[in-house]
Amino acid sequence: MRICIVYSSRTGNTRAVGEYLAGRFSLPLFSVADAPCEGYDGFVLGFWTWRGGPDEAMLAFMERLQGKPVFYFGTMTSMPDSPHAGRCALRTDRLLAEGGCRVLGHFFCQGRLDPQVLARSTHPRTPERLARLKEAERHPNMQDFMQAEESLREAFAREYPQLALSKKAERGE
Numbered sequence: 001m002r003i004c005i006v007y008s009s010r011t012g013n014t015r016a017v018g019e020y021l022a023g024r025f026s027l028p029l030f031s032v033a034d035a036p037c038e039g040y041d042g043f044v045l046g047f048w049t050w051r052g053g054p055d056e057a058m059l060a061f062m063e064r065l066q067g068k069p070v071f072y073f074g075t076m077t078s079m080p081d082s083p084h085a086g087r088c089a090l091r092t093d094r095l096l097a098e099g100g101c102r103v104l105g106h107f108f109c110q111g112r113l114d115p116q117v118l119a120r121s122t123h124p125r126t127p128e129r130l131a132r133l134k135e136a137e138r139h140p141n142m143q144d145f146m147q148a149e150e151s152l153r154e155a156f157a158r159e160y161p162q163l164a165l166s167k168k169a170e171r172g173e
């Protein structure tokens, strides 16, 4: 089974997670701008969260993808276990299902907000929001990378036990 990683990233957070996974699993990595839809049996898709769902470039890619097994990951300023993240996952699951894609699993982590976007933002600067954005500045970090790796490994191992996707990780490289 040929698997590739396709990511969309504005400021580098999502690309960093994608690069880490590509290195750990020796998978080809494509920016969404030059990603192939054909030639691969399975896809790992990474997006930055935009308005509660995948960013526009990844949305367009997902809409083109038909009938593939998919694992996706996303970076966001929200907490990965928040209702916002839950709704984002639901939207993404539905979109992929519309194209006949089977979702194997997903992973979310926080990602630092572009400081220029923050400066222009008109959202109220509540203490809760400021604390969340401050925490987001520390992400994605090594712990996020390792959790993403674990989620991906588990998702593929569960569905495709014959896959050698976990070999590198098991060897501790």
Ligand SMILES: Cc1cc2nc3c(=O)[nH]c(=O)nc-3n(C[C@H](O)[C@H](O)[C@H](O)COP(=O)(O)O)c2cc1C
Residues within 6 Å of the ligand: 008, 009, 010, 011, 012, 013, 014, 015, 047, 048, 049, 050, 051, 052, 053, 075, 076, 077, 078, 084, 110, 111, 112, 113, 114, 117
């Ligand atoms: C225009 C815009 C919209 C965003 N919308 C959301 C959102 O709805 N929910 C969220 O949690 N984060 C949102 N974010 C935060 C980004 O998804 C987050 O900072 C992400 O890690 C950026 O990834 P990147 O560095 O790969 O571009 C938004 C950021 C921008 C610039």
